[in-house]
Amino acid sequence: MTANTVSTCDLRLDYGTTPVLKGIDIALPAGNTLALLGPSGCGKTTLLRLIAGLLAPSFGQVWIEEELVAGNGIFLPPEKRGLGMVFQDYALWPHLSVAGNVGFPLEMRKIGKAERDRRVIEALRRVELEHLANRSPGALSGGQQQRVAIARAIVAEPRIVLFDEPLSNLDRELRENMVGELASLIRQLGLTAIYVTHDQSEAFTLADQVAIMDHGLIAQLAAPEELIEAPASAKIAEFLRLGTVANMRRTATGWAFGSAQSDHALGPDAPFGHEAQVLISPHSLQACAPEQAVLTGAVKAVQFRDNAYLADIAVTEGADNLVLQIASNSRMRLGERIGLEIVSDCLRWFPAQAGQAP
Ligand SMILES: Nc1ncnc2c1ncn2[C@@H]1O[C@H](COP(=O)(O)OP(=O)(O)OP(=O)(O)O)[C@@H](O)[C@H]1O
Numbered sequence: 001m002t003a004n005t006v007s008t009c010d011l012r013l014d015y016g017t018t019p020v021l022k023g024i025d026i027a028l029p030a031g032n033t034l035a036l037l038g039p040s041g042c043g044k045t046t047l048l049r050l051i052a053g054l055l056a057p058s059f060g061q062v063w064i065e066e067e068l069v070a071g072n073g074i075f076l077p078p079e080k081r082g083l084g085m086v087f088q089d090y091a092l093w094p095h096l097s098v099a100g101n102v103g104f105p106l107e108m109r110k111i112g113k114a115e116r117d118r119r120v121i122e123a124l125r126r127v128e129l130e131h132l133a134n135r136s137p138g139a140l141s142g143g144q145q146q147r148v149a150i151a152r153a154i155v156a157e158p159r160i161v162l163f164d165e166p167l168s169n170l171d172r173e174l175r176e177n178m179v180g181e182l183a184s185l186i187r188q189l190g191l192t193a194i195y196v197t198h199d200q201s202e203a204f205t206l207a208d209q210v211a212i213m214d215h216g217l218i219a220q221l222a223a224p225e226e227l228i229e230a231p232a233s234a235k236i237a238e239f240l241r242l243g244t245v246a247n248m249r250r251t252a253t254g255w256a257f258g259s260a261q262s263d264h265a266l267g268p269d270a271p272f273g274h275e276a277q278v279l280i281s282p283h284s285l286q287a288c289a290p291e292q293a294v295l296t297g298a299v300k301a302v303q304f305r306d307n308a309y310l311a312d313i314a315v316t317e318g319a320d321n322l323v324l325q326i327a328s329n330s331r332m333r334l335g336e337r338i339g340l341e342i343v344s345d346c347l348r349w350f351p352a353q354a355g356q357a358p
Contacts, residue, residue, distance in 0.1 A: 004063070005030045005160055005192040006051060009071070011060035013046055020046050022216040023060070028209070033186055033193040035203035038213030039239070044196045047213075048162050051194065052085060053078040065159055079108070084153030084161040088168050092137040092148055098124070099133040102151045109156065123155040126189060142170045143178050150182075154189060161186075163195040167202065179205045200240060212236055234277045234350045243281035244324050248347075249274065255344070258319025260294045266344045277350045282310055282327040284346035293339025295319060299332045313340060 004027045011024040021043045028034045036044040049055040051062055053069065053076055061071030064083075069076040078085075092101050103120040111119075124130040127147040137145055146166060153161050167175045167182070183206045186193050197203050203210050204224040211221045220232040231237040234245045249256045250270045254263040270276075290296045297313040300323065304310075311332045315322040324340060332338065 004028060005032075005065055006034075006194065007063045008047075008051070009061045009063070011047070011050060011062065012058050013043075013050060013055065014058045020216050021050070021057075024216075024218060026211060026218070026221065028192060028194065030192050031190055032208045033183075033191075033195060033206055035195045035197060035207035035210045036213055037197060037200060037203040037210050038219075040198060042213040043216045044198075044213055045164060048164055048194060048196050052083055052162055053081050082156075082159045084156070084158035086146075086149045086153045086161065086163045086166045088165045092145060092152075094136065094138055096137075097133065098129065098135050098137060098140070098148050101137060101148055102155050105152060105156050119155055120151075123151040126154065127151045127185065142174050143181070146170070146178060146182075147185075150185065154191070160192045160194065163193060165196055165198070168197075168199075175202075182206065212239065214239075231279070231348070234279065237279045237348070237350075243279050243284070244322065245277055245279055245350075246319070246322060247275045248278045249276075255342075257295075258315075258322065260317075260319055262294045262342070264342070264344060267347065269349055270344070270347070271349060279348040279350070280324055280342070281346065281348070282325045284343050285324055285326045286341045286343060287326060287328060287332075288339040288341045290337050290339040293341060295324075295340040295342075296337060297324070297340065299334055299336045299338065302331055302334065304331075313338060315340070 007027040008024050011021060012019065013021040024047055026034065036047060038044055046055065050057050050070065056075050057070055062069050064081055068074050069081050096104070099120050102123055103116050106116045106119060121130055121133065124133055127150055129144060129147055129151065132140065132144065137148060140148065149166070167178055170178060179202050186206065195206055208223060209221060210224055210227060212219045220227065220236050227240060228242060231240060231242060237243065238245055246257065250266055250272050254261070255266050295315055296317045297315040299311050300314045301312040302309055308327045308329060309331050311326050311328060313324050313326055315324060326340065
């Protein structure tokens, strides 16, 4: 079994009387990347800062490679935790050369010049920037600056590298290119990484595991494909924009949904006898002729994503105020009237929330 490099146990943080983290448990195996994903203010950066040692927990523990670094009266400062960090703005010093920036953490550790030079060149070689060692950071592209920041984070050969939204200051095109590059760099270097982002595609490209955070808690921690296949709640499905969440009722012969009724049988996991929340993803809908359909609507918007067209259909008959997304190989015309058929096996049902009537 692979040892966990970072783990937290019931980790909490309060600012005054306001709980910001309410009990976080993670266990990250060596060589894995964990993304912390969630809306603004959910506590991602706070969790990263607790792991880094930039904040002390109100309760709970942080372990790094079997060593307790925070909790039970122990608190190791950042420089004693063996971590590398890459921040949003890279925090490169403009008055130092690329090599000077990368060597700075070693200088702080009072490592001699010869050894320092050797390690700086090695770190720059690993990010393929040794030819720019003497340049000033201001004379580099955004992507190159980011690689300098990574070289600086790995120069002391840390066990773990923490990334706090390292791409958010780049323009969209560069960001998209850099995500893939960063993902392969993390793998090539064999890093164990924790990566804070509020960008889902970034998290899904980079991470082995994604922790979806919500109001100071982890709502679900799973591999990207599992999050898409099996979101744990309607809220997570909505946050990940996996489709439309609606209420549906199983009937004796089929299902009822808004004012629509159908005799098409539902899959075995559909609950009997009461209304339940269901995720209708683009793949659980098929277009059909409007006169044969239980649900019909008009095409409201079309976008091209992941090699297919996604159309928003505003349902006009069968349910009120509902917009459903459907995937198609061809571009539908705006305003076109289409029928929708539900592929019941592809629906995902959510258990009733506590307090919800059965
Ligand atoms: N020094 C502080 N004092 C009081 N409250 C704080 C402090 N720092 C952060 N908070 C609050 O803690 C909560 C979590 O903040 P945090 O920065 O961890 O969120 P985040 O998920 O990283 O958000 P973002 O994506 O916007 O960076 C927020 O409600 C924030 O207002």
